[in-house]
Amino acid sequence: MSRFPGSLQTIIDEFKAIDDANMRGELLIEFADKFIDVPETIAKRPFPKTHLVPGCESEAYIWCTKLDDGGLKFHFAVENPHGVSAKSLAVILDEGLSGHNADEILGLSEELVYEIFGRNISMGKGQGLMGMVAMVRGLAMQQRAAQL
Amino acid sequence: MDSIKDRGYSHSNVLVSTDWVAENLANPNVRIIESNEDQLLYKTGHIPGAVEVDWVNDLNDQLVRDYLQQSQFEELASNLGISKDTTLVFYGDKNNWWAAYALWVFRLFGHTNSKIMDGGRLKWEKEGRELTREVPSYKPSSYEAQSRDDSSYRAFRDDVLKHLGTGGQLVDVRSPEEFSGERLHMPDYPNEGALRGGHIPGAKSIPWARAINPENGTFKTADELRAIYEDEKGLKPNEEVIAYCRIGERSSHTWFVLHYLLGYDKVRNYDGSWTEWGNSVGVPIEK
Structure with missing residues (x-):
């Protein structure tokens, strides 16, 4: 049974299949290389602190928008180069969560960080x-609350 | 001030410029070592020929909360292909925070020929200098280290208690919020991994990064540093100082500044720091 929502479990399984720390690092960098900053249509600098991740030394910001089909889309900025x-x-x-609806994301656990x-x-x-x-989970909860 | 020699440091030879590093990339007597907070950063690109020393996996014992033992350090040094005569140049992210930490650990084992690249990774990148993802390979060396000397530059909890009892100088290099014991906005996580917040009584709050020019990561001049540590905070250079932070990483940066740049002879780093003090039963805490 999948412990994580959406396509995220597939990504986690990919990491789990790797024993070698260097190969895990390479895969993480492959993901990092695909990073795209939040589009200006969603947010412009200076970003509001309400979207700043507390305790994140890399100054990450997160936004969540709703797609036409009801799924969610997450956007990120990481200010520390x-x-x-x-x-x-x-x-x-x-990649793992965008497109899924809020209900599927509410069970997201911080354990993900250790898995990855x-x-x-x-x-x-x-x-x-x-x-x-x-x-991310909190933003999904907000979206769900807005539906009720 | 561009020239390191003109900045008035007590030991200016512990810093090298990015220019110096660029000119010594092929020098077999020099080993450039990157040490970062983010374990992925080295892999995304590093100074050509630079090796990586990871503070979690390479400098710490993996079972006991302690640094490497002599034999483990010798193995690390051998893997880096260095000898006791090799000039080590540390650099990294976060204004050389982890670079200073690595240098401090190497100093515990008596490797004195160690330097920091002024400005670290930030300055190298800002100058548009070359980075590569190619990981170099060096022939393993034979390195006989001295046994780890914890007496000169390292303080333990009991040392701090004794120091406290004599009114000794303490420097808390954490952020003002950590110093005051203000809770972090992280639900379900204890503040900085400690059960109690605050600081060691009498400690002076001097956040480590005040020693840095934020625009390029270089160290401030000796006069500017004295203005902070001595004129503003009243540190006496000839008296003992113990610096601490959360786990001894940021305070190793301040140790480097006080010991090498300002020439303080008696500076120790309390690496148990707040994750030990803030979890200890019965030790005094001030807010």
Whole structure:
């Protein structure tokens, strides 16, 4: 049974199949290389602090919009040019969750960070990345509440 | 001020410029070492010929909360292909925060020929210098390290308690919010991994990054540093200082500044820092 919503489980399974830390790093960088900044139609700098991920040293911002079919679309900005892990996770969250509806995303767990980055991630970095996951879930909850 | 020599440091030879590094990329007696917060950053591109030392996996024992033992350090040094005579040049992200941490650990094992590239990764990138994803390979060396010397530059909790009892100088290099004990906005996570917030009584709050010019990551001049640490905060250069942060990483940066750039002889880094102090039973805390 899938523990994570949407296509995210497929991505996690891809990481789980990799034992070698270097190969895991290469895959993470492949994701980071695909990072696209939030479009100006959604948000312009300076970004409102309400979209800033608390505790994220890479200064990640997240937005959520609704697609025509009711699915959600997540957008990200990472202001620290050295925030490669944050960019990588942003692409993973976008590819894994965008297009799915809020109900499918509400069960998203911060455990995702360990599944993707491994258990020996530093506490500071782990908290920042978990903050990104928590904000994505929070934005999905807001979208769901707006539907009711 | 462009020239490192003109900035008035006590030991200006512990800093090298990006120009110097660019001119020494092929120097076999120089090993350039990148050390970052983000473990992916090196892989996205690094200075040609640079090797990586990861603070989590390479500098720390993987079981006990401690640094490498002598044999583990010798293995690391061997894998880097260095000898005791090799000039090590550390650089990295976050204004060389992790670079200073790595240099400090190498210093515990007696590798004195170590330097930091002023400005770190930020300056190298801003100058549009070459980065590569090609990971170099060096022939393993034979490196005989001294046993780790914790007495000169490292402080433990009991040392801090003793230091506190004599009214010794303490520098808290964390952010003002961490110093005040203000809770972080992270639901379900304890503040900085500690059960209590605040700071060690009497510590002076001097965030580590004040030593840096934020536009290019270079160190401020000696006069500018003295204005912060001595004129503003009242540190006495001839008296003992213990610096701390959360796990000893940011405070190793301040250790570097006080010891090498300002010439303080008696500076130690309390690497147990707040994750130990803020979780310890019965130790004094001030808010």
